[in-house]
Amino acid sequence: MSKIKTTFFCKQCGNESPKWLGKCPSCNAWNTFVEEIVEKNIAQKTNWKEEYDSDAPRKNQRTIQLHEVENIAEERIVTQDEEFNRVLGGGIVLGSVVLIAGEPGIGKSTLFLQTALLLKTKKTLYISGEESSKQIKIRAERISLSNDNFYLLTEISTQIIFQEIKKIKPDIIIVDSIQTMFSPFVESSPGSITQIKETAAEFQRFAKETDTPVFLIGHINKDGNIAGPKILEHIVDTVLQFEGDRHYTFRIIRTLKNRFGSNAEIGIYEMKDNGLSPVANPSDIFLSSKEESYSGTAIAATIEGIRPMLVEIQALVTGSVYASPQRTVNGFDLRKLQLLLAVLEKRGGFAISNKDVFVNIVGGIRIEDPSVDLAVVVALLSSLEDKIINTKTCFVGEVGLSGEIRAVGRIEQRIAEAQKLGFEKIVISKYNLKGLQQTTFKIKIIAFAKVEELYKAMF
Ligand code: TYD
Ligand code: MG
Numbered sequence: 001m002s003k004i005k006t007t008f009f010c011k012q013c014g015n016e017s018p019k020w021l022g023k024c025p026s027c028n029a030w031n032t033f034v035e036e037i038v039e040k041n042i043a044q045k046t047n048w049k050e051e052y053d054s055d056a057p058r059k060n061q062r063t064i065q066l067h068e069v070e071n072i073a074e075e076r077i078v079t080q081d082e083e084f085n086r087v088l089g090g091g092i093v094l095g096s097v098v099l100i101a102g103e104p105g106i107g108k109s110t111l112f113l114q115t116a117l118l119l120k121t122k123k124t125l126y127i128s129g130e131e132s133s134k135q136i137k138i139r140a141e142r143i144s145l146s147n148d149n150f151y152l153l154t155e156i157s158t159q160i161i162f163q164e165i166k167k168i169k170p171d172i173i174i175v176d177s178i179q180t181m182f183s184p185f186v187e188s189s190p191g192s193i194t195q196i197k198e199t200a201a202e203f204q205r206f207a208k209e210t211d212t213p214v215f216l217i218g219h220i221n222k223d224g225n226i227a228g229p230k231i232l233e234h235i236v237d238t239v240l241q242f243e244g245d246r247h248y249t250f251r252i253i254r255t256l257k258n259r260f261g262s263n264a265e266i267g268i269y270e271m272k273d274n275g276l277s278p279v280a281n282p283s284d285i286f287l288s289s290k291e292e293s294y295s296g297t298a299i300a301a302t303i304e305g306i307r308p309m310l311v312e313i314q315a316l317v318t319g320s321v322y323a324s325p326q327r328t329v330n331g332f333d334l335r336k337l338q339l340l341l342a343v344l345e346k347r348g349g350f351a352i353s354n355k356d357v358f359v360n361i362v363g364g365i366r367i368e369d370p371s372v373d374l375a376v377v378v379a380l381l382s383s384l385e386d387k388i389i390n391t392k393t394c395f396v397g398e399v400g401l402s403g404e405i406r407a408v409g410r411i412e413q414r415i416a417e418a419q420k421l422g423f424e425k426i427v428i429s430k431y432n433l434k435g436l437q438q439t440t441f442k443i444k445i446i447a448f449a450k451v452e453e454l455y456k457a458m459f
Helices: 048-053 082-087 108-118 133-142 158-168 193-210 282-286 334-348 370-385 411-420 451-458
Strands: 002-010 033-041 097-102 124-128 150-154 172-176 214-219 238-243 250-258 266-272 275-278 297-304 307-319 327-330 355-361 393-395 425-429 444-448
Touching: 033 193, 082 250, 082 266, 082 275, 097 108, 097 193, 108 124, 108 133, 108 172, 108 214, 108 275, 124 133, 124 158, 133 150, 150 158, 158 193, 172 193, 193 214, 282 307, 297 370, 297 411, 307 370, 307 411, 327 334, 334 355, 334 370, 334 451, 355 370, 370 393, 370 425, 370 451, 411 425, 444 451
Parallel strands: 097 214, 097 238, 124 150, 124 172, 172 214, 297 393, 327 355, 393 425, 425 444
Antiparallel strands: 002 033, 238 250, 250 266, 266 275, 297 307, 307 355
């Protein structure tokens, strides 16, 4: 027996409550609860005692033992796009559900259109609830690709979608976007939390039952929350985030969760006139190639996912005209910057608290690797003291609260990348020297234990 009933959801995080709340107990946001109609099945009460006592074999027992599960290796569809394969952990796993989230206009539709059009051996179905077939055709012409195994369906009702799916039996399904999908089984309108949950659950069941991989495209709001789709994070197998600064052409896909691979991978692309082109050598593009050198810049040897990558950090430290000086970051964590400034102030005796501080990572990318700390500190000091850092030197190390330079993982890989790119010196943590075969590298390795030592040696 079913009954229509309503419940309240937090628009921000999807938290559910039977009654309206002013403040969400889960994400602490104010005034985010909305009422939605949901259909709930009232479960029948079980008479446990009676069922346990009877020895009659259970009808339709669905519980199985582990050894009864068929042993099959994960099958993957390997696409032509190396970056895309990498973020998925080596290709598309059959029956997997992948959520890809990004701000509007970042290039999600372009990425899936080109990936699907390049995959000639598999039948792909691209379901669009946002754009007309004409618009998609124009985009396909722009990226000059075509494919006879590519099917297009502009529809939002999952009922019709599944009927079409039964007819054409695709190998891969792309849903653009999950916020536009509509299931007639729930009352609320497309884009509401109940609809997103229900339609995603329908695609998830379909994926698992037929072993067809399904990609769900989702929009995120300004704060970077996968609004709405946040609630999908636990039902899908993989969550990818599409990032990038609109003013730059670089785009990064970051794996946030992956049941079938590492969740620290990134894929890098450049948005060109004719689609997204994968970037195999990220260091080449993130190091601004310039003739002159300036104070306030330092190069960091980072690792994103499994790939070493050299990025340029720019800092500007100037006297402030405001009562409370500004701290502005681009691509770097603001709280981390405040911490580094406090360390410099307290351990190094630098007067920074009355200065405006700006930190920028060149190329419009966001770096999560804490090993860039050292380069940030060097860039800050370089700007403060107005001294130029040798452009053939790069830095790697995490900076701790007492000003110590901490060891970072995979140091050999970082040193090798710096050497490959023609750097002459690399500054690392003293604690990274243990077990490091320094003689195998031609690049000069300089190690310090504390930020003060580095400062004394460099300035
Ligand atoms: P789109 O894939 O529509 O973004 P999303 O689906 O994430 O909303 O693409 C957005 C932008 O990319 C759009 O402003 C135009 C630009 N673009 C290019 O620069 N080159 C191209 O080849 C294509 C197809 C789009
Ligand atoms: Mg789109």
